[in-house]
Amino acid sequence: MNGNIDAAEESVKGRDFIRAIIDEDNRTGKYEKRVHTRFPPEPNGYLHIGHAKSICLNFGLAREYGGLCNLRFDDTNPTKEESEYVESIIEDVTWLGFDWEERLFYASDYFEKLYEYAVQLIKSGDAYVCDLTAEEIRAHRGTLTEPGENSPFRDRSVEENLDLFSRMKDGEFPDGSKILRAKIDMASPNLNMRDPAIYRIKHASHHRTGAKWCVYPMYDFTHGLSDSIERITHSICTLEFEDHRPLYDWFLEKLGVYRPQQIEFARLNLSYTVLSKRKLLQLVEEGFVDGWSDPRMPTLSGLRRRGFTAESIRRFCDEVGVAKRDVVIDVARLENSIREELNRTAPRFMGVLNPLKMVITNYPEGQEEMLEAVNNPEDPEAGKRSVPFSREIFIERDDFLEDPPRKFFRLAPGREVRLRYAYFVTCTDIVKDGDGNIIEVRCSYDPATRGGDAPDGRKVKGTIHWVSAKHALDAEVRLYDRLFTRSNPMEGKSDFLASLNPDSLQVLSGCKLEPALAGAEKGGNYQFERTGYFCLDSRDAAPGKLIFNRTVPLRDSWAKMAGKEPGGKA
RNA sequence: UGGGGGAUGGUGUAAUGGCAACACACAUGGCUCUGGACCAUGCAAUUGGGGUUCGACUCCCUGUCCCCCAGCCA
Numbered sequence A: 001m002n003g004n005i006d007a008a009e010e011s012v013k014g015r016d017f018i019r020a021i022i023d024e025d026n027r028t029g030k031y032e033k034r035v036h037t038r039f040p041p042e043p044n045g046y047l048h049i050g051h052a053k054s055i056c057l058n059f060g061l062a063r064e065y066g067g068l069c070n071l072r073f074d075d076t077n078p079t080k081e082e083s084e085y086v087e088s089i090i091e092d093v094t095w096l097g098f099d100w101e102e103r104l105f106y107a108s109d110y111f112e113k114l115y116e117y118a119v120q121l122i123k124s125g126d127a128y129v130c131d132l133t134a135e136e137i138r139a140h141r142g143t144l145t146e147p148g149e150n151s152p153f154r155d156r157s158v159e160e161n162l163d164l165f166s167r168m169k170d171g172e173f174p175d176g177s178k179i180l181r182a183k184i185d186m187a188s189p190n191l192n193m194r195d196p197a198i199y200r201i202k203h204a205s206h207h208r209t210g211a212k213w214c215v216y217p218m219y220d221f222t223h224g225l226s227d228s229i230e231r232i233t234h235s236i237c238t239l240e241f242e243d244h245r246p247l248y249d250w251f252l253e254k255l256g257v258y259r260p261q262q263i264e265f266a267r268l269n270l271s272y273t274v275l276s277k278r279k280l281l282q283l284v285e286e287g288f289v290d291g292w293s294d295p296r297m298p299t300l301s302g303l304r305r306r307g308f309t310a311e312s313i314r315r316f317c318d319e320v321g322v323a324k325r326d327v328v329i330d331v332a333r334l335e336n337s338i339r340e341e342l343n344r345t346a347p348r349f350m351g352v353l354n355p356l357k358m359v360i361t362n363y364p365e366g367q368e369e370m371l372e373a374v375n376n377p378e379d380p381e382a383g384k385r386s387v388p389f390s391r392e393i394f395i396e397r398d399d400f401l402e403d404p405p406r407k408f409f410r411l412a413p414g415r416e417v418r419l420r421y422a423y424f425v426t427c428t429d430i431v432k433d434g435d436g437n438i439i440e441v442r443c444s445y446d447p448a449t450r451g452g453d454a455p456d457g458r459k460v461k462g463t464i465h466w467v468s469a470k471h472a473l474d475a476e477v478r479l480y481d482r483l484f485t486r487s488n489p490m491e492g493k494s495d496f497l498a499s500l501n502p503d504s505l506q507v508l509s510g511c512k513l514e515p516a517l518a519g520a521e522k523g524g525n526y527q528f529e530r531t532g533y534f535c536l537d538s539r540d541a542a543p544g545k546l547i548f549n550r551t552v553p554l555r556d557s558w559a560k561m562a563g564k565e566p567g568g569k570a
Numbered sequence B: 001u002g003g004g005g006g007a008u009g010g011u012g013u014a015a016u017g018g019c020a021a022c023a024c025a026c027a028u029g030g031c032u033c034u035g036g037a038c039c040a041u042g043c044a045a046u047u048g049g050g051g052u053u054c055g056a057c058u059c060c061c062u063g064u065c066c067c068c069c070a071g072c073c074a
Helices: A007-012 A017-028 A049-064 A083-096 A107-123 A134-140 A158-169 A219-229 A239-255 A277-285 A300-306 A310-320 A331-345 A447-452 A515-519 A557-561
Strands: A036-039 A068-073 A104-106 A127-130 A179-182 A197-201 A215-217 A234-238 A261-265 A355-360 A368-374 A384-390 A392-396 A416-419 A424-432 A438-446 A466-468 A473-480 A505-513 A526-528 A532-536 A546-553
Touching: A017 A049, A017 A234, A017 A261, A036 A049, A036 A234, A049 A068, A049 A083, A049 A234, A049 A300, A049 A310, A068 A083, A068 A107, A083 A300, A083 A310, A104 A107, A107 A127, A107 A158, A107 A179, A107 A197, A107 A215, A107 A219, A107 A239, A127 A158, A158 A197, A179 A239, A197 A219, A219 A234, A219 A239, A234 A239, A239 A261, A300 A310, A300 A546, A310 A331, A331 A532, A331 A546, A355 A505, A368 A447, A384 A392, A384 A466, A384 A515, A416 A447, A438 A447, A473 A515
Parallel strands: A036 A068, A068 A104, A234 A261, A355 A438, A473 A546
Antiparallel strands: A127 A179, A179 A197, A197 A215, A355 A392, A368 A384, A392 A466, A416 A424, A424 A438, A473 A505, A526 A532, A532 A546
């Protein structure tokens, strides 16, 4: 499903600095006019909207230039990686609509080759085995402003290094006792060049290679070589790797292998959420959310469950663009992207979230009729449906006010409004309980206004939605709001958890939906008129058990006018 | 006060020596059987200073501010 990417999406893009580089490379023939990218996640967590930007960039570039894009798992740290994550990543990239064809790779596929490259480095005198402890290495590294000192093991002979490295591989030494280092320059102003680690000892089981290895290559060594092996042309990564680029190039040059070029861009930040795997993991592990796929999470699986479509996310990524400066994108942009799509595509229904009973006193008892409603005013092809009407209906509590303020166009004592696709009704009476709460409104209707138009040309200011009480479907509806109350939860000294929004989830039960919604399907998106866009919860809904998630509310200019919260507490 | 990057309206993205444009947000008006959508209009920017040039967001010099780097993480 969702696999097709329509051509319309392609035209939106302008030129960004990466495309400019590729254009130039194609002009000069640097890579024989090939474009071959890769998306290289570490399988240590679920993919989020920030990864979507990288996925859309890498796969999008390949598609635009008639090139290829690989999916490669950067799985060089067995203690953090799990198969569960590789499965979820495969699912998410596929869902987003991209295809790596037969090019699904793992850095761990290259362990043997990488080991040989390390041996080659030792032989050429460019790597050595170091016995310093982690603390000692840190002490020898120097500081940002002071050069480091050479390791006392730096001048071991090639033979000794070869022997030691081989025994490291064979499991003779415990974790942390030895490490293989590149011999570069302890005085380099770039700390990454101060004899960085290439291989460390980890007696840990790897999710793919099991117990076969007890030495694992580091990212800096692995990444460029994996790119080289796959003959990647443009290795696109995020800004924090800028000063790893000299090292990336150093390994490839020393080894004399094919050289891709690394290009860095600014990662995506979204307001009112966090986008770091570590923080997301914490939210999951400490139970602040209900797993990686909680609809409030910025993960692709969370957004999917929330009701976001792959197309809306792709479009969002395209619109946000790619550049080198740190940015925070307003989450409103993401919401706009899904609204824009769903307005065009989502069939409309009536659903009452906070029901208030209405009795139409002059409507014959026991009578019921079917009224015609438009499925999607934006799409004539969507056709029409019938909605049952009867003497007792539910309306939204917010649509009635006993003492309405100015500019309130909805129902109030003595006032006439239109019931959408039905009749004009006038409020004649209110019924309250012992505590003074309104429990029922009583109205009279004008039979001449059937369908919603008055033959005498009279107008009403308000149109409200409704559901026939007798025919209503009961449902649970989950309303979501932003996970954090602060635009940037990471800002300032206080813990990001301190700005968790306590009202990010609101569960409504006893909601009343029009009967056609019984046919709602998982994966479908629906608009509840005047309320928002909703989808069936993919995990908890079941036949006969309607549970809807609100993807995003409709814009609500009344709420804005009335000074209520944006996001619409219903 | 080492090294590497970055700075264009409220938020993003363009313009690469030639009228600072587009989107989102916001505001106002119109239209409407969704206070939705749509239409129209408006608000609003080149980090400071200097230089080159007929002409600078763009090139040069200089200042300021922001981000990243001292994992045997990626």
